[in-house]
Amino acid sequence: MARAALGWNTAELAKRAGIGIATVNRFELSQGETTTATIAAVQRALEATGMIFDQTPEGRVVKMRRFRAGDLVRLRPQSRLHTLVKSEIGKIVAVEPHPPQTGPTYRVWADFPGSDRLNGIFSFEFELVKAAPEWSSTADLAAFQVLREGTGDFDGVIVHCFDGQKLVIALIQRAVLEDSLSFGLERRPTITQCADVVEANISILSDLIKAKYFSGDYRMLDRYGSTYPFVEVSYADIQAGGKALHMPSAQHSWV
Numbered sequence: 703m704a705r706a707a708l709g710w711n712t713a714e715l716a717k718r719a720g721i722g723i724a725t726v727n728r729f730e731l732s733q734g735e736t737t738t739a740t741i742a743a744v745q746r747a748l749e750a751t752g753m754i755f756d757q758t759p760e761g762r763v764v765k766m767r768r769f770r771a772g773d774l775v776r777l778r779p780q781s782r783l784h785t786l787v788k789s790e791i792g793k794i795v796a797v798e799p800h801p802p803q804t805g806p807t808y809r810v811w812a813d814f815p816g817s818d819r820l821n822g823i824f825s826f827e828f829e830l831v832k833a834a835p836e837w838s839s840t841a842d843l844a845a846f847q848v849l850r851e852g853t854g855d856f857d858g859v860i861v862h863c864f865d866g867q868k869l870v871i872a873l874i875q876r877a878v879l880e881d882s883l884s885f886g887l888e889r890r891p892t893i894t895q896c897a898d899v900v901e902a903n904i905s906i907l908s909d910l911i912k913a914k915y916f917s918g919d920y921r922m923l924d925r926y927g928s929t930y931p932f933v934e935v936s937y938a939d940i941q942a943g944g945k946a947l948h949m950p951s952a953q954h955s956w957v
Contacts, residue, residue: 703764704753708829709780718747752830769794769810769825771869772834772862781827788816791831795819795869834864859893859900863911870920872911873934874900881937882947902950910939 705715712730716723721743729736729744745755752767769775773794777783792814809822858875879896891899900907911933914920920931940947 704748704755707753707764707766708748708751709778714779715744715747718750719743720747750830752833766825767830768808769797769828769830770834770864771795771797772864773830774832774834775812775828776831777827778829783820783823783827786817786820787814789814792817792820794828794834798822857893859897861900861904861907861911863908863915870911870915870931870933872907873932874907875934878935878937878940879947882940883949898950899947903947906940906943906945906947907935910935910943914939 705712710718712726713723716726719726719740721740725740726744728734729740749755752769754765754767756763756765771794774791775794776790776792777787792812794810794812796811798808798810807825810825810828811822812820812828814820856873856875858873858878861872861874863870863872874896876891876893876896879899880890883891883899914933914935915931920933922929923932
């Protein structure tokens, strides 16, 4: 069922799983005993593309994981959209809310480097290459983009997060980090050092980001050619959280 949903033949599954075609055929036809290693290899190959195997009271079911913003994807081999893109790997930038408004499946918006954005394309045209981080683990929020001094109207650190469907961007101004760590600084930290602070305190900061975002305390701003929710963490937010930020382990190089 999973292989059929992906439009793969047995040769493709064997290639992705790193096993022989004959092994796949024997497995699917229940000919002989299949080793645990073979089953695990087949399942890993299928799950890597977003297939989900679940156990229900009615029995085992197979379904496709919904894409979310930030997922890296490629077009399926049988897709007719290959002529529209100039690179193999693209990124999902937006996902139609659930339930879908139209069509047999939900639609996604995807950017492929060097190509025009693919707008509102049925999700079955794509397969998953690498999943984006989820909110479920604060460690997933450790990726951030550093903005240099004097870049636009923002001077600080940006944290990219995902709510399962779209990109959420958190702003943490350098002044906020300076105020939070003023007791331990003798000179103004660089942007790179501010990024070190964010990484060292990502557990605390991610809790603040999620609390503000899910309570609706954010703005919609244009960045990177699209509109995204922006959460801005203030010094008051950090104080209200009741936890103090700490210096990273390399604090001796700061003072």
